[in-house]
Amino acid sequence: MPKVSEEYKEEKKNRILESALRCFGEKGYEATIIDDIVRESNLSKGAIYNYFNSKEEIYLQLLQGRTKDFFSEVESEYHKRSSATDKLRFLFERFQNQPLTDERRKSMRLYTEFWLYSARQEDLKKLMEERYLRFTGFLKDIIKEGQETGEFNEQVDSGFISQIFWALRDGNVLHYSLLGEEEQYKKTWEMIEEFFIGCLTTPKNRE
Amino acid sequence: MPKVSEEYKEEKKNRILESALRCFGEKGYEATIIDDIVRESNLSKGAIYNYFNSKEEIYLQLLQGRTKDFFSEVESEYHKRSSATDKLRFLFERFQNQPLTDERRKSMRLYTEFWLYSARQEDLKKLMEERYLRFTGFLKDIIKEGQETGEFNEQVDSGFISQIFWALRDGNVLHYSLLGEEEQYKKTWEMIEEFFIGCLTTPKNRE
Amino acid sequence: MPKVSEEYKEEKKNRILESALRCFGEKGYEATIIDDIVRESNLSKGAIYNYFNSKEEIYLQLLQGRTKDFFSEVESEYHKRSSATDKLRFLFERFQNQPLTDERRKSMRLYTEFWLYSARQEDLKKLMEERYLRFTGFLKDIIKEGQETGEFNEQVDSGFISQIFWALRDGNVLHYSLLGEEEQYKKTWEMIEEFFIGCLTTPKNRE
Amino acid sequence: MPKVSEEYKEEKKNRILESALRCFGEKGYEATIIDDIVRESNLSKGAIYNYFNSKEEIYLQLLQGRTKDFFSEVESEYHKRSSATDKLRFLFERFQNQPLTDERRKSMRLYTEFWLYSARQEDLKKLMEERYLRFTGFLKDIIKEGQETGEFNEQVDSGFISQIFWALRDGNVLHYSLLGEEEQYKKTWEMIEEFFIGCLTTPKNRE
DNA sequence: GATGAATGAGGATTCATTCAT
DNA sequence: TATGAATGAATCCTCATTCAT
Secondary structure (H helix, E strand, O other): OOOOOHHHHHHHHHHHHHHHHHHHHHHOOOOOOHHHHHHHHOOOHHHHHHHOOOHHHHHHHHHHHHHHHHHHHHHHHHOOOOOHHHHHHHHHHHHHHOOOOHHHHHHHHHHHHHHHHHOOOHHHHHHHHHHHHHHHHHHHHHHHHHHHHOOOOOOOOHHHHHHHHHHHHHHHHHHHHHHOOHHHHHHHHHHHHHHHHHHHHOOOOOO | OOOOOHHHHHHHHHHHHHHHHHHHHHHOOOOOOHHHHHHHHOOOHHHHHHHOOOHHHHHHHHHHHHHHHHHHHHHHHHOOOOOHHHHHHHHHHHHHHOOOOHHHHHHHHHHHHHHHHHOOOHHHHHHHHHHHHHHHHHHHHHHHHHHHHOOOOOOOOHHHHHHHHHHHHHHHHHHHHHHOOHHHHHHHHHHHHHHHHHHHHOOOOOO | OOOOOHHHHHHHHHHHHHHHHHHHHHHOOOOOOHHHHHHHHOOOHHHHHHHOOOHHHHHHHHHHHHHHHHHHHHHHHHOOOOOHHHHHHHHHHHHHHOOOOHHHHHHHHHHHHHHHHHOOOHHHHHHHHHHHHHHHHHHHHHHHHHHHOOOOOOOOOHHHHHHHHHHHHHHHHHHHHHHOOHHHHHHHHHHHHHHHHHHHHOOOOOO | OOOOOHHHHHHHHHHHHHHHHHHHHHHOOOOOOHHHHHHHHOOOHHHHHHHOOOHHHHHHHHHHHHHHHHHHHHHHHHOOOOOHHHHHHHHHHHHHHOOOOHHHHHHHHHHHHHHHHHOOOHHHHHHHHHHHHHHHHHHHHHHHHHHHHOOOOOOOOHHHHHHHHHHHHHHHHHHHHHHOOHHHHHHHHHHHHHHHHHHHHOOOOOO
16 A cells, blocks of 8 residues: 555545544534544544644644635635725625535634634744734735725724724634524624725724 | 531632632633642632532633623613613723733633533533523613614614624634733724714614 | 541552562563553552652652662661771672562662663663762772771772772672572672772782 | 565665664664664665564564674684683683774663563573573683683682673673773773683682 | 542553555 | 555553542
C-alpha cells in the first residue's frame, strides 16, 4: 500500500477532518474522544496520528481550513465587483444565502467553541487574534475603498465599524447555531445589512 | 453534629459558587478541576460535595444565579420607569454602564461557554431554552407595551426584534469577553441602541 | 479515613517505594508499568499518584533514599573511629559484610540502571553528578585526613584514588548484581581493600 | 525482484547495525524507536524488518558483533606474543590505548545497558553468561599459561582473578562512559594493571 | 457536617510490527 | 525486495466522585 500519492494522503486527511468536524460539532471539542473520530472515520487510531499530531491539531486545522475557505470563496467573487458597495452587498448576500445545513450549523458552533477555548492558551490566542485581524482588515479595506470613491460616509471609523460588523455577525451565528431558527437568522442578517448600509451611506458624525 | 443554621449553609454555598466562578472564568468549565475549587474556596472536597451533587450542578447554579440577579436587578428598576421608551433606555444604559471588571468579563465568557456546553445535553438544553425565552419575553413585553401606548412602531414584530437584540448583545459580549476592548464594546452598544430605537420609532414596514 | 497522621502517610509512601523497588528490581525501570506497582502494593493507581507525581519520581526517591541510608549509616559509625585507617577499614568492612539479600542485589542493579538512564536526561544527570561528588568527596576527606596525620602516603592524589575506588566498587557491584556470585563479590572486595590500603600506606610516587 | 548478492545483503545489515548503534548509544535501547533507525539509516521500516526480526534482534547482533570484534582483534595479536606476560601486557595496552571516541563511549554505555537488560530475560541471560565465560576463560587461559611457564605465581586462583579483572574493567568502563573523564579512565587502567601484574608475579598465598 | 485518601474508569498518545502494493 | 501506511495493544496519567473516620 505504501508510497501512495499525495492525493491519497490529502483524501485521508480530509476524511479525518470531516469525521472530526462531525464529532466535534456533535459533542464539542473536549467531549469528543479520539475513539469517536476513529469510529466516525473507520480508520484506526494510529492512522489518525499518522496524519495529525494531536487532537488539538485536528481542531486547529479544521478552523484554519474554514477560514481559508471563507477567504478564497469571498475573494474570488469579490474581485468581480467594481464598487465597494457591490462588494459589501456581496458579503451580506453570501452570509444570507449560504445553505444552512446541519453540518454548517455544527461548524458554526465549533468555531465559537474554539475561540473560547483558544482564549486560554497563549499560543492559540495569538493565532486567533491574527485570524480576527484578517477578518476585520478585510472589511476595513472595503470600507476605506468606498470612502475614497465617495460611496461611503468619510466620517465613519472603518476600524470600529468592521469590528462591530463581526461582533454582530458572531452574535447571530452563535444564536443560530444554538437555536437553529433559520428565519430568525436571515431576518437578523437583513437588519444588520440595512443598518450597515444606512450607517455607511447616510452622512453622520462619528468621532 | 448536623443541623446548622440555614444562613450558615447559604454562606457556604455562596463561597463555593464564588470560588467556582473564579475558576471556571479563569480556566473554563472542562479545564477546571474540583481541586481548583477546593484551593480557591479553602474548603474540603467533601464539603463541596455536601452542597452540590456534581461539578455540573455548580456550573448550573452559577448560571441560574446570574440570570436571577439580572432579572431582579433590572425588574426592580424597571418598575420605576413609566414609559416603554424609558424602560428600553434603561436596559441599554444598564448594559453600557455596568463596570467592566475582569470578573465580569470572565463571567461573560463563562456564560457563552455554558450555553455552548448545554446545547449538547438534552436536559440542560431545555433549561437554556427556557432561560432564553425569559430574556426575549422580557424585551418583547416592553416592546408590546410601547406599541400599545403608541410609542413604538406597531408594525415591528416584537418577537423577532427581541431575538435580534439578544443576538447582537451576545455577539458584543462574546467579542468583548475574548478581546477585552472596552471602547469597542461601548461603541457597539451605542450603535445597537441607536439602531433599535430608530427601528422601533421610525414608522416602516416589516412583514 | 481522611485527616490521617503523618506516620500513616509515611508508611504508605514506604509501602509504595518498597513495592516499586521490588518491581523495578525485577523487571527494570522502563519495563515496569504502574500496574505492576499497583499489583505489588495492593493500592490503587490513584493512591500511588497521590503520593508521587510520576513513575520517574518514585524511581528518583528510591535512589535518594538509598543514598541517604548509606550516608547516615556510614557516617554514624564513622565518627566512632579515630584514625583515617580505621575509617577506611570500616568502609571496606561495611561493603564486605553487608548481608547479600536478593533485595539488595536488585537494588544494586537498579542503581546502575538508573545511573545509565539519568545520563540521558539533563536534569537527572546533574543530580547524579552531585551524588557522585558526594561519594568521592566523602572518601577524599578520609584520605586527606590520613595524609595529614601521616597515616597515608602524602603523594597519592586523593581525588583520583577516590574515583578509582568507586569505579572498582561499581564494577564489583555490577558483576555481583548480574551474576550473583557472593564469594566472588567478597573476594573482589578483599583485593580492592588490600590494594587500596597498600597503595595508600606504601610510599610511592604518583604525580 | 528477489535474489541479490550476499554482499549486498551484508552491506545493508551493516548499515542497519551501524545506524542502530548510533541511535542506541545516543538514546538507549528502550528510548530508541525504530523510526530513529529509519532516519539514521535512510532505509525504510520494511527494509529493516527484512533483515532483522525485531528491535531486540538488532540489539543482540550488535553486541555479538562487538564481542566477535574484540576476540578477533585481540586473538590475532595475541598469537604473536610468546610469553603470558606479554599477552597480558598486550591486553592492558589494548584497553589503555584504544582511541576514546565519542562513538566508543556510547558503545560502552550500550554494552552495560544491554547486560542489565538481558539479565531479566532468561534466553538472553544465558547468552550473556556464555559471553562472560568466554571473556573470563580467555584471561584464565593466559594466566594458567603463565603459571605453567613459571611466569606467574602458581597460588593465584586464575578463575577468581580473571573475574576480578573483568569486574574492575567494567567498573572503569561504566564510570568513563558516564562521566567521560579520560584521564581518570587511563589512570584507573594503570592502577588495575599495576595491581594485577603485581598480584600475579609476587609470590603470595590465596586459599 | 467535614475531611481528604482512595478509587478506577477513562483518555491521549506511542510504537513495534505487519502487510498490501 | 522495498516501501511506509495501517494497526491497536499498551502505557502513563487524570480527575470526578465516594466514603470511612
